[in-house]
Amino acid sequence: MRRTFILLTALVGGPLLLLLLMVRETGFARPVEAQAPPPVSNANVPRLPLDVVPDFLKYPPTMNLGETLGVAVNSKGEIVVLHHPGTATSGPLYGNATTQLLVFDRTGKFVREIGQGVYGIGYAHAVRFDRYDNLWVVDKGTNSVMKFNPAGYVTMNLGRRPEGYDSWELERPTPAEAKPADGLFNGPTDVAWDASDNIYISEGYVNNRIAKFDKNGNWVKTWGQYGEGGEHANLNPGNFRNVHTMQIDRQGNIYAGDRGNRRIHVFDGEGRFQRFIHMNVPYDKARHPVLGNMPANRPDETAPWTMCLTNGPTQYLFVMDSEPGRLYKMTLDGRIVGVYGESGRQPGQFNWPHGLACPSENELYVADMNNWRIVKLVTSQRTTTSSR
Numbered sequence: 189m190r191r192t193f194i195l196l197t198a199l200v201g202g203p204l205l206l207l208l209l210m211v212r213e214t215g216f217a218r219p220v221e222a223q224a225p226p227p228v229s230n231a232n233v234p235r236l237p238l239d240v241v242p243d244f245l246k247y248p249p250t251m252n253l254g255e256t257l258g259v260a261v262n263s264k265g266e267i268v269v270l271h272h273p274g275t276a277t278s279g280p281l282y283g284n285a286t287t288q289l290l291v292f293d294r295t296g297k298f299v300r301e302i303g304q305g306v307y308g309i310g311y312a313h314a315v316r317f318d319r320y321d322n323l324w325v326v327d328k329g330t331n332s333v334m335k336f337n338p339a340g341y342v343t344m345n346l347g348r349r350p351e352g353y354d355s356w357e358l359e360r361p362t363p364a365e366a367k368p369a370d371g372l373f374n375g376p377t378d379v380a381w382d383a384s385d386n387i388y389i390s391e392g393y394v395n396n397r398i399a400k401f402d403k404n405g406n407w408v409k410t411w412g413q414y415g416e417g418g419e420h421a422n423l424n425p426g427n428f429r430n431v432h433t434m435q436i437d438r439q440g441n442i443y444a445g446d447r448g449n450r451r452i453h454v455f456d457g458e459g460r461f462q463r464f465i466h467m468n469v470p471y472d473k474a475r476h477p478v479l480g481n482m483p484a485n486r487p488d489e490t491a492p493w494t495m496c497l498t499n500g501p502t503q504y505l506f507v508m509d510s511e512p513g514r515l516y517k518m519t520l521d522g523r524i525v526g527v528y529g530e531s532g533r534q535p536g537q538f539n540w541p542h543g544l545a546c547p548s549e550n551e552l553y554v555a556d557m558n559n560w561r562i563v564k565l566v567t568s569q570r571t572t573t574s575s576r
Contacts, residue, residue, distance in 0.1 A: 227468055227489075228523050230469045230523070233469045233527055234527075235528060236526035236528040237567060237568045238528045239568040240536055240563060245267075245292055246292075246296050246297050251298065252274075253561060254271050254272045254273045254286070255558065256269060256562055257271065257272065257313060257314065257543055257557055258313070258314045259315070259544070259555040259562055261545045261553060262317045262321040266291060266292065266293060266299070267292040267296070267545075267562075268290070268315050268323055269290045269291075270312050270315045271287075271288055272287060286311065288303075289301060289302045289303040289312075296564075300340075302323075303325065307330075308325075309325065309332075310349070311327060311330070312325050312326065312328075313376065313377055313378075314326040315543070318381050318385075321338045322336060322337055322338065323336040324379045326378055327376070328377065328393055330347075330349035330350070331372065331374055332345055332373070333346040333379055346373075346401060346405055347372055360374070360375070360393075360394055362394075363395070366394045368391075370407050373389065374393070374394035374395045376389055377390045377430075377434075378390045380436040382440045384403065386457065387400070387402070387403065387405070388401075388434065388442060390431045390433070390434040392430035392431045396412055396427075396431055397412035397428070397431070398431065398434070398442065398444060400459075411426060412426045412431065414427070414428060415428070416429065417449035425461035426453065428448070428449065429446065429448025430448045431446055432445050432446075432447040432492065432494075433445035435497045437497055437503055437505075437520060440457040441454055441455070441456060442455045443465070443505060445492030445494070447491045447492060451465070451489065451492075452492055452507070467491075467492060468488045468524075469516070469524055469527055471490075472512070475512065475531075478533070478539045478558075490509040491510065492507050493508055494507070494508050494542055495507040495508070495544060496544045496545055496552075497546070498546050499548075500548060503520060504517055504518065504519065505519075505520060506544060506549075508538065508541040508554065510538075512530055513531025513532065514528065514529050514538075515541075515552070515554070539557070540556075540557040541554050542557035543555030543557075551564070551565070551566055552564070552566075553565075
């Protein structure tokens with residue numbers, strides 16, 4: 189046996205021998221740090237034929253919206269808007285407790301407000317409906333994720349709001365200083381569910397990971413950590429710099445939008461990495477962004493801010509970025525089939541889109557955060573043109 193091993197070394201050399209030994213010891217040949225398949229080419233993508241429905245939401249002038257961070261649509265077509273209004277319960281001007289959850293019917297008419305006085309609502313980040321029409325609110329200010337039943341009562345809370353007694357003198361740690369703990373959050377961003385009703389929660393502002401709970405709220409596991417993507421965009425899966433948005437398809441694959449590393453990680457339900465998806469449609473880099481200075485280096489790969497998945501026979505992933513401010517329609521393997529919009533303040537433009545709901549691939553709602561509005565988009569019959 190030893191003679192055979194020496195002969196094999198001489199014939200095939202070190203790299204191939206290492207590969208053979210890896211297969212023998214681990215059962216698979218791809219190292220953890222290996223490069224993923226190259227991004228899908230999206231050089232020539234048509235524009236999506238979408239129209240803006242003007243003044244869709246109907247509410248009195250005493251109810252002007254503030255920053256709109258989230259929007260969700262249930263099976264009845266009811267729309268919940270998460271926004272930060274101009275009134276606050278208490279606290280300093282910056283970072284005060286300010287969140288409202290407004291319910292509208294399918295025609296856009298205001299119905300009611302829910303969540304008043306709920307302990308875990310302080311500075312909410314996202315809203316989502318599960319398949320039972322329970323509304324889930326992810327609050328990055330209080331580190332809580334709350335489940336509201338259709339009647340508007342809180343029936344579950346995950347995480348825990350820091351007490352005034354032990355948190356008044358503390359500041360949030362940086363991601364590098366964070367010490368994540370099971371069952372607790374620090375900067376949660378989004379929530380999603382698989383077919384078994386397991387609950388997945390992304391954390392992006394301090395902890396950079398995905399937490400899995402069973403349907404009863406029992407902690408199961410977490411994966412991910414703060415870190416750069418690597419020299420190339422395909423390196424270091426599970427390294428996040430603000431996993432800001434998340435969705436799960438019917439097969440249980442998790443799509444985690446990594447805003448800081450400008451990519452979408454795809455995992456199975458146990459956290460095993462599958463592939464990356466990139467928003468890599470070329471765009472006009474001479475055009476000044478809506479907010480901020482002109483970046484020195486602007487790659488085609490842009491940052492996912494929010495996403496949603498359709499529930500039709502073929503599922504599509506819709507994703508938005510803040511710059512160049514576009515909506516992307518994707519197949520689940522990462523091929524971009526169309527784009528819409530640009531950054532700006534006019535109809536068909538977006539200023540930091542932060543929430544997205546897609547009851548179908550022909551009807552979408554955008555929480556256009558810094559334009560202080562909800563935008564309804566519907567499919568038109570206009571001829572598409574090139575995105576370039």
